[in-house]
Amino acid sequence: MGWLTHELERAPCTVEISHRFESLHAHVRFDNGTTVYPGDSVRVHGPEIMAPYGEVIREAREATIVRASGLERLWTRLTGDFEVMELCEFSFSEEVTL
Numbered sequence: 001m002g003w004l005t006h007e008l009e010r011a012p013c014t015v016e017i018s019h020r021f022e023s024l025h026a027h028v029r030f031d032n033g034t035t036v037y038p039g040d041s042v043r044v045h046g047p048e049i050m051a052p053y054g055e056v057i058r059e060a061r062e063a064t065i066v067r068a069s070g071l072e073r074l075w076t077r078l079t080g081d082f083e084v085m086e087l088c089e090f091s092f093s094e095e096v097t098l
Contacts, residue, residue: 003070009034013063015044019051028063039068039076 012031018024028044036042044063051057068076 005069007067009065009067011063011065013044013061014058015049015061016056016058017049017051018056019053020056021054030063031060034065036065037068037073038080039072041066041068 011034014029014031016025016027016029018026028042030036042063042065044061046059046061049057049059
């Protein structure tokens with residue numbers, strides 16, 4: 001990994017889309033055990049997956065991982081805590097505010 005260069009990696013993956021009352025999620029699992037690190041970006045190839053209500057769909061796909069440069073990885077680690085703190089400024093409650 002260079003300080004200013006990106007590396008591309010292709011990996012087989014399984015995409016799971018759930019559109020159920022109990023769980024609304026989309027997950028990508030890399031079938032070859034690869035790991036995504038801070039600053040990396042992932043693009044899953046193939047057409048959009050739409051799960052009808054009440055169903056869970058799993059499909060085998062291929063993904064391209066763009067590995068962050070050393071400088072981007074360092075920046076992500078240094079500034080990541082600030083981005084998480086932005087999420088802490090919001091709260092969720094059942095009270096209605098008018």
